[in-house]
Amino acid sequence: MTGTLTRDAFVAAVTFDANGLVPVVAQSAATGEVLMLAWMNRDTLERTLSTGEVTYWSRSRQEVWRKGATSGHVQHLVEAWVDCDGDTLLMKVDQTGPACHTGAPSCFFRRYQK
């Protein structure tokens, strides 16, 4: 069931949405903590695979967003996975500093309490 894909096959396996984007779940390779979700287009996915520096497409700024380019809180790619129907990516990363722009280690710091 598990398979490995070359870079070209990996990119070809991705189904980008109507805006040319795919959601990417970033997970700490070290701890398994889910850090954030952001988006990539084909170009930033290819940059990420080529350089090993996780690079998103900022939907709010409509520009290439190399994670940590200004903050220094970079993400080095450890593993990249594509899901069964190709419409979501999972990237296990080596996160420098906090992942969240608020300074929190993860963007998920608010929890529902019954």
Next chain:
Amino acid sequence: MTGTLTRDAFVAAVTFDANGLVPVVAQSAATGEVLMLAWMNRDTLERTLSTGEVTYWSRSRQEVWRKGATSGHVQHLVEAWVDCDGDTLLMKVDQTGPACHTGAPSCFFRRYQK
């Protein structure tokens, strides 16, 4: 930084997209494995929080999708988290059987290999 929210505050913290949906990362509460990504609207989010049975909105079928309703591979909600800007949810779940419709434990079974 970490906070807890009541059910109403949690739902109010969510920013649904133009289609009224929010992406939800499902993670195994037991192992930390990321299982899948699917979508919820306000109604299925409220159902999930009320019942503890994870219930998505199927974009392909355009209908309520209680995970495991036909397969038995249900997800019981353990923890629900909302991210910093409210546009992604993380649900830690107790997954019965495989999460993926292919029979794989996780939908992320294809990996990029350099």
